[in-house]
Amino acid sequence: MNKIAPTILQGTRDFLPIDMAKRNLVMNKIKKVFEKFGYDPIETPVICPAETILGKYGDEGERLTYNFETSGGRKIALPFDLTVPFARYVAANYRDLPIPFKRYQIQRVWRAERPQKGRLREFYQCDIDIIGTKNLVSESEIARIIVKVFKELGFKDFVIKFNSRRLINEILRSLGIAEEKFIDVIRVVDKLDKIDKENVIEEIKKLGFDNAEDIFDAVLPAESIEKTLEKFSKYDLKEIKEFIKNCEDLGVPKKYLEFDTSLARGLDYYTGLIFEVIGKGTSLGTLCAGGRYDNLCSLFCNEDFSGVGVSFGFERIMLVLEQMGSFENVKLNSKVLITIFDENSVASSLKTYSELIDAGINCEIYFQPDKLKKQFQFADKKRIPFVIIRGPDEMKDETVTIKLMESGKQKTIPSKQLTSYLTEYYETEK
Amino acid sequence: MNKIAPTILQGTRDFLPIDMAKRNLVMNKIKKVFEKFGYDPIETPVICPAETILGKYGDEGERLTYNFETSGGRKIALPFDLTVPFARYVAANYRDLPIPFKRYQIQRVWRAERPQKGRLREFYQCDIDIIGTKNLVSESEIARIIVKVFKELGFKDFVIKFNSRRLINEILRSLGIAEEKFIDVIRVVDKLDKIDKENVIEEIKKLGFDNAEDIFDAVLPAESIEKTLEKFSKYDLKEIKEFIKNCEDLGVPKKYLEFDTSLARGLDYYTGLIFEVIGKGTSLGTLCAGGRYDNLCSLFCNEDFSGVGVSFGFERIMLVLEQMGSFENVKLNSKVLITIFDENSVASSLKTYSELIDAGINCEIYFQPDKLKKQFQFADKKRIPFVIIRGPDEMKDETVTIKLMESGKQKTIPSKQLTSYLTEYYETEK
Numbered sequence: 001m002n003k004i005a006p007t008i009l010q011g012t013r014d015f016l017p018i019d020m021a022k023r024n025l026v027m028n029k030i031k032k033v034f035e036k037f038g039y040d041p042i043e044t045p046v047i048c049p050a051e052t053i054l055g056k057y058g059d060e061g062e063r064l065t066y067n068f069e070t071s072g073g074r075k076i077a078l079p080f081d082l083t084v085p086f087a088r089y090v091a092a093n094y095r096d097l098p099i100p101f102k103r104y105q106i107q108r109v110w111r112a113e114r115p116q117k118g119r120l121r122e123f124y125q126c127d128i129d130i131i132g133t134k135n136l137v138s139e140s141e142i143a144r145i146i147v148k149v150f151k152e153l154g155f156k157d158f159v160i161k162f163n164s165r166r167l168i169n170e171i172l173r174s175l176g177i178a179e180e181k182f183i184d185v186i187r188v189v190d191k192l193d194k195i196d197k198e199n200v201i202e203e204i205k206k207l208g209f210d211n212a213e214d215i216f217d218a219v220l221p222a223e224s225i226e227k228t229l230e231k232f233s234k235y236d237l238k239e240i241k242e243f244i245k246n247c248e249d250l251g252v253p254k255k256y257l258e259f260d261t262s263l264a265r266g267l268d269y270y271t272g273l274i275f276e277v278i279g280k281g282t283s284l285g286t287l288c289a290g291g292r293y294d295n296l297c298s299l300f301c302n303e304d305f306s307g308v309g310v311s312f313g314f315e316r317i318m319l320v321l322e323q324m325g326s327f328e329n330v331k332l333n334s335k336v337l338i339t340i341f342d343e344n345s346v347a348s349s350l351k352t353y354s355e356l357i358d359a360g361i362n363c364e365i366y367f368q369p370d371k372l373k374k375q376f377q378f379a380d381k382k383r384i385p386f387v388i389i390r391g392p393d394e395m396k397d398e399t400v401t402i403k404l405m406e407s408g409k410q411k412t413i414p415s416k417q418l419t420s421y422l423t424e425y426y427e428t429e430k
Numbered sequence: 431m432n433k434i435a436p437t438i439l440q441g442t443r444d445f446l447p448i449d450m451a452k453r454n455l456v457m458n459k460i461k462k463v464f465e466k467f468g469y470d471p472i473e474t475p476v477i478c479p480a481e482t483i484l485g486k487y488g489d490e491g492e493r494l495t496y497n498f499e500t501s502g503g504r505k506i507a508l509p510f511d512l513t514v515p516f517a518r519y520v521a522a523n524y525r526d527l528p529i530p531f532k533r534y535q536i537q538r539v540w541r542a543e544r545p546q547k548g549r550l551r552e553f554y555q556c557d558i559d560i561i562g563t564k565n566l567v568s569e570s571e572i573a574r575i576i577v578k579v580f581k582e583l584g585f586k587d588f589v590i591k592f593n594s595r596r597l598i599n600e601i602l603r604s605l606g607i608a609e610e611k612f613i614d615v616i617r618v619v620d621k622l623d624k625i626d627k628e629n630v631i632e633e634i635k636k637l638g639f640d641n642a643e644d645i646f647d648a649v650l651p652a653e654s655i656e657k658t659l660e661k662f663s664k665y666d667l668k669e670i671k672e673f674i675k676n677c678e679d680l681g682v683p684k685k686y687l688e689f690d691t692s693l694a695r696g697l698d699y700y701t702g703l704i705f706e707v708i709g710k711g712t713s714l715g716t717l718c719a720g721g722r723y724d725n726l727c728s729l730f731c732n733e734d735f736s737g738v739g740v741s742f743g744f745e746r747i748m749l750v751l752e753q754m755g756s757f758e759n760v761k762l763n764s765k766v767l768i769t770i771f772d773e774n775s776v777a778s779s780l781k782t783y784s785e786l787i788d789a790g791i792n793c794e795i796y797f798q799p800d801k802l803k804k805q806f807q808f809a810d811k812k813r814i815p816f817v818i819i820r821g822p823d824e825m826k827d828e829t830v831t832i833k834l835m836e837s838g839k840q841k842t843i844p845s846k847q848l849t850s851y852l853t854e855y856y857e858t859e860k
Contacts, residue, residue: 004485006521006730008475009506014519016526017470017533024471036787038764038794038812040447041454045438045552046476046538047496047508055434066477066506068498070542076439076496078477089444091436096446098811100797103447108476112500122475135798137776144787249780251788300436334468346567350679357466357574358681364468367530368565381528382468 011113011121022327026153026318027106030126033148034104037141039128042103044085050075052088055299066110078110082127082311090131091300099132106314120315129309131296136239138308139273139292140246146277146288146310147256153317154326157280158287160256162243163263165270165291168219170235171261175215181207186264189219193278193285221261228259243273269293275310282320288312336363336422337379341391343369348390352400352418359419361426379405386422390415441543441551452757456583456748457536460556463578464534467571469558472533474515480505482518485729496540508540512557512741520561521730529562536744550745559739561726566669568738569703569722570676576707576718577686579742584756587710588717590686592673593693595700595721598649600665601691605645611637616694619649623708623715651691658689673703699723705740712750718742766793766852767809771821773799778820782830782848789849791856809835816852820845 008014015023031041054061054077067077079085082105090101106126113119128145130138143160150158168189172182188203195203197216204212221228225244229237240259247257265274272292279287290310297305321327336356340349349365356363364384366375372389379387389401394412401412402421413421438444445453461471484491484507497507509515512535520531536556543549558575560568573590580588602612618633625633627646634642651658655674659667670689677687695704702722709717720740727735751757766786770779779795786793794814796805802819809817819831824842831842832851843851 003731004481004729006482006518006727007479008482008518008522009477009479009504012475012477014475014523015473016523017472020471020473035763036790036792038762038767038792040762040764041450042447043445043450045442045444047439047442047540047552049437049439051434052436052438063501066498066500070496071493074439088436088438092438093444093446098808100808102794110477122477130797133797137770137780137795137797140780141795141797144784148787246776246780249777249784251781251784297436299434301433332470333465334470337468340567346676347679350567350570350676351681354574354679354681357578360466362466362468364532365567365571367560367563367567367571378528378530 009121011119013120013122017332018330021330021332022322023318025327025330026321027126027314029152030149030312030314031104031106033145033152034128036148037102037145039102039104042086042089042105043107044079044082044089044105046078046108047076048079048085048088050077052300053077053079053084055084064112066112079107080111081109082107082125083129083309086127086129087296088300090305091297091303094297094303094305100130100138101132102128102130104128124314126312126314127309128312129307131305131307131309134306136242136246136273139243140250140252142275142290142308142310143243143247143252143257144250146275147252149312150277150279150287153321154324155279155320158256159258159278159280161258161260161263161276161278162240162273163260164240164273165264166272167232167235167237167240167261168264171218171232172215174235175211175218177209177215185209185215187266189216189262190264190266192262219262221259225254225257225259228261232261239273265289265291273308277310279320282323284316284320286313287317287320331383331385333362334364334382334384335426336361336386336388337375337382337384338363338365338388339372339375339390340366340369341372341389344392345369345390345395348395352388352390352415355419356422359423361419361422376403376405386425388418439551441549443550443552447762448760451760451762452752453748455757455760456751457556457744459582460579460742460744461534461536463575463582464558466578467532467575469532469534472516472519472535473537474509474512474519474535476508476538477506478509478515478518480507482730483507483509483514485514494542496542509537510541511539512537512555513559513739516557516559517726518730520735521727521733524727524733524735530560530568531562532558532560534558554744556742556744557739558742559737561735561737561739564736566672566676566703569673570680570682572705572720572738572740573673573677573682573687574680576705576740577682580707580709580717583747583751584754585709585750588686589688589708589710591688591690591693591706591708592670592703593690594670594703595694596702597662597665597667597670597691598694601648601662602645604665605641605648607639607645615639615645617696619646619692620694620696622692649692651689655684655687655689658691662691669703695719695721701736703738707740709750712753714746714750716743717747717750761813761815763792764794764812764814765856766791766816766818767805767812767814768793768795768818769802769805769820770796770799771802771819774822775799775820775825778825782818782820782845785849786852789853791849791852806833806835816855818848 050067065080069075109125201212201216222231270291271294274291277288292308294306296307338349338353353365387403398415399412400415400418403410480497495510499505539555631642631646652661700721701724704721707718722738724736726737768779768783783795817833828845829842830845830848833840
């Protein structure tokens with residue numbers, strides 16, 4: 001029979017147990033922080049009516065999104081982010097939701113891009129949002145959560161850049177730039193973390209501004225929050241100042257905050273404060289980003305929900321943590337392998353297995369009698385620290401031999417003591 | 431502007447926070463049991479090359495599966511179960527896997543059916559499999575896991591029906607039924623839990639057998655495992671007996687096992703022992719099913735992987751647990767709401783929030799000053815047990831008022847004692 005190649009699409013991934021162990025470690029830490037701040041998870045469908053996903057994105061959206069027609073003629077699309085499904089979700093369910101509503105959502109999204117190096121077509125996004133309040137308490141909570149997440153994940157050096165969309169607009173207006181040009185200028189200024197000063201100025205010139213250097217200088221921050229506040233004191237800094245004050249009251253250490261007046265976040269979507277988290281010393285740049293938006297659900301209903309939210313770049317965070325060596329000690333679930341010496345010891349090994357399970361120890365049995373060497377190799381491959389041997393001698397003496405895989409040492413103890421030996425070990429380990 | 435209806439496809443679902451709380455409760459209990467037995471999770475892609483999903487299913491598969499062509503001409507399909515993706519995964523990755531390999535997998539799958547009442551087009555499946563060993567230790571482990579899962583979930587009355595495909599075939603052969611008719615007869619016999627004896631016999635007759643009653647009597651079990659073993663003693667019962675012995679050694683209580691010689695599991699896929707878990711006293715029948723198969727990966731490679739696995743009917747289990755009232759006390763994440771009395775108390779409330787977060791208490795702040803009544807209603811809607819009030823009096827006296835939402839009682843304590851008050855409460859609760 002001809003075989004089908006067991007391939008997957010480029011930009012999608014099979015996750016091996018060790019990959020999952022790493023991913024779940026990180027995901028659980030992130031979830032735990034969200035839950036600490038009272039966020040609850042939600043989930044939205046994967047297969048969606050195409051119009052609810054493509055809504056405002058037109059042709060380009062259609063090209064970049066997985067979408068198709070069913071045999072029944074229904075056009076379906078897969079989400080390309082979690083914001084659009086969340087907007088639809090709120091419009092459909094707001095009557096049943098506590099408002100202000102905050103949720104976290106960790107799900108896959110899909111992009112029908114031609115996958116370049118490292119570009120994924122299927123990946124996880126990890127979003128938090130607070131909707132239904134314009135109060136800047138929300139923004140400071142987001143900052144506090146960001147700090148806690150990255151600290152829990154073991155990041156030492158990171159910074160939350162923040163700015164206000166309103167402030168940028170005010171600055172550009174004061175420079176005499178026409179409103180309809182704002183977004184173009186913002187897009188160029190936003191490149192400052194990727195290209196250098198000269199090139200940014202060059203690109204501003206290309207937009208038709210002779211005073212490109214003035215524009216550039218006018219948006220650049222000073223070297224500290226205080227000095228930047230001073231430099232821009234002729235503008236309305238009320239929301240910036242309130243945000244900083246809230247952060248202080250909520251215990252966000254100042255060292256993590258950077259008031260970057262050149263920060264713009266490309267999309268025209270944001271209307272208030274914007275955020276970008278940079279992992280210093282990593283090559284991967286932005287690890288989390290977001291901001292305040294108005295009218296989340298305007299595509300779907302007339303209710304006016306202002307909100308603020310950020311998206312954690314889960315896949316990127318995984319790459320950085322891998323580079324940082326954070327996963328070196330990651331283990332799989334099983335802590336003990338019970339070997340089966342020969343046909344005559346199956347019953348005895350099964351009984352040992354049952355005892356350890358009852359004692360609450362994560363363990364497993366090698367499913368068939370085999371050479372011990374092969375069973376040890378299996379334990380090695382699964383990174384299992386303890387291997388239990390119950391051969392004819394042990395059965396006769398009512399003992400059990402424990403092999404510590406790391407050191408290769410073996411010790412034989414009375415069978416009765418096995419459970420407490422292992423339980424103690426795990427209590428010590430914690 | 432015209433609004434887009436915020437609808438979802440029939441047979442898909444939005445999960446509200448309370449739905450998620452219930453689902454995660456159940457999912458986490460199930461995962462924990464799997465992990466106890468040394469199972470590790472894996473994940474496979476959602477968008478797949480169509481041929482890897484549709485492989486052997488031909489036109490019917492194509493009709494019942496979500497599949498489509500990209501603009502680049504690649505045919506893509508979404509998984510309709512987790513077995514086919516797992517087979518593909520093993521064929522692609524077996525060199526990197528510890529063999530015998532066991533994994534659990536909990537992911538969404540899709541069925542392009544016309545959704546009837548309660549039929550879902552998008553739902554979670556929850557599978558465990560052990561591959562790479564033919565030893566019946568595996569089957570007994572599956573039985574032990576099933577018992578532990580259902581006990582952990584609070585099921586009191588359930589039974590694991592088991593049988594052997596080999597035994598059924600032997601019985602049918604001994605009745606003079608032609609091999610090519612086996613699957614038809616098995617399909618009819620399998621209906622015994624849905625239609626009554628007379629109708630089953632009638633249907634067997636329709637297949638062209640005059641001795642329908644004999645066939646029926648010949649496959650029916652006796653009233654206990656021992657008596658059934660006796661009734662079928664002329665057949666080869668070696669694997670059944672070994673399975674029962676292993677279950678005994680592994681601590682599977684006998685009361686959960688039922689040797690049902692009429693159990694067939696419709697598909698021709700299984701080759702050895704088969705299982706079906708019935709929740710007694712529920713109207714929903716089979717809650718988990720599976721069995722031994724050969725050549726898992728035959729579609730994809732020449733390696734011969736025998737395996738055994740079961741699929742837990744997650745969505746069905748959720749329905750039964752809901753009927754059983756298991757979710758009455760399910761709470762959301764947040765345990766404490768910190769109110770904001772007025773503009774002047776924002777800073778004070780933020781500081782309290784920060785303290786509680788640092789103390790590790792799941793809590794949240796109401797994002798803006800508002801009428802206390804409205805803030806209480808919010809707490810009610812989120813099922814938050816404690817509400818903290820810090821108004822002008824409390825701020826002056828350095829106290830804090832705690833409202834216990836369930837009883838409606840309020841008490842005022844010194845601010846300093848708040849953290850330990852709440853911490854103690856949660857320690858008592860555990």
